[in-house]
Amino acid sequence: MSIVSKEEVLPSEPSLIVDNLTKNYADNIVLDQLSLTVNPGEIHGILGRNGIGKTTLIECVVGLRPFNQGTIKVGGLDILSNRDEIMRQVGIQPQEANLFPRLSIEETMQLFSSFYGDPLAYSEIMNVLDLERIKNKRVKSLSTGQKQRLLVALSLIGDPSFIILDEPTTGIDPQVKQLIWKVLQKEKTDHNAILLSTHNMEEAEKICDRVSILHNKKIVASGTPKEIIMNNRKIMNDTLEDVFLHLTGSSLRGEID
Numbered sequence: 001m002s003i004v005s006k007e008e009v010l011p012s013e014p015s016l017i018v019d020n021l022t023k024n025y026a027d028n029i030v031l032d033q034l035s036l037t038v039n040p041g042e043i044h045g046i047l048g049r050n051g052i053g054k055t056t057l058i059e060c061v062v063g064l065r066p067f068n069q070g071t072i073k074v075g076g077l078d079i080l081s082n083r084d085e086i087m088r089q090v091g092i093q094p095q096e097a098n099l100f101p102r103l104s105i106e107e108t109m110q111l112f113s114s115f116y117g118d119p120l121a122y123s124e125i126m127n128v129l130d131l132e133r134i135k136n137k138r139v140k141s142l143s144t145g146q147k148q149r150l151l152v153a154l155s156l157i158g159d160p161s162f163i164i165l166d167e168p169t170t171g172i173d174p175q176v177k178q179l180i181w182k183v184l185q186k187e188k189t190d191h192n193a194i195l196l197s198t199h200n201m202e203e204a205e206k207i208c209d210r211v212s213i214l215h216n217k218k219i220v221a222s223g224t225p226k227e228i229i230m231n232n233r234k235i236m237n238d239t240l241e242d243v244f245l246h247l248t249g250s251s252l253r254g255e256i257d
């Protein structure tokens, strides 16, 4: 995050390389020979229907899930042999279940700061995400938008060069959504990379530089939102959502869960 100015060193390695990844849960193959690259200064969206494997992919990327085949490199380091070092560079949005309901926003920020050797000044992150004025509010009494802002704030505490967010704008109003987008775009201009799982097509079109659509265990389309639309549209005016429906099935019958 650019709140604290860093020496301007532009990274040359891709922030993430997933190569030929296969992941099974028992005999259920969820990801099959999947490859994906995310570069510094890029917001990369992962789109897919419920239960298709987006969270599984994220969990493999940060070493929380073993996988069956393939390699995953973060900042040039293999996740299997460098997890601790990688986790110092990665900011992952915590699950809501990992928060303590009785702690205030400020206490939660303090707690998560203590996990890092050289965290950012959390009061500045709270300011940017408009949390400072409600810093004494307990987690258990936060609205959805306040909680989402806190989860994004927590992902930034360690001054990560690679940020991973799982549906950060689900269920929030347009004002909060715009604020979170602004923060993410600022991260991007600081040459940080963002992997963003989302169901929000507007989000994918507006803030993602590239998007990968996950379906039937594979990435079925990848590129800029414009490229994906151009390469997969059926009629001239098709939007990303229309193309997503063409590629992943438009009926509930095909739903995964």
Ligand SMILES: Nc1ncnc2c1ncn2[C@@H]1O[C@H](COP(=O)(O)OP(=O)(O)OP(=O)(O)O)[C@@H](O)[C@H]1O
Pocket: 025, 030, 048, 049, 050, 051, 052, 053, 054, 055, 056, 057, 256
């Ligand atoms: N621990 C687990 N054990 C067995 N199967 C699992 C496990 N976790 C996930 N799955 C299965 O793997 C598939 C992918 O789940 P995953 O949570 O990765 O999907 P998702 O795309 O993140 O879904 P959503 O959009 O609903 O959050 C689903 O069929 C799910 O039931």
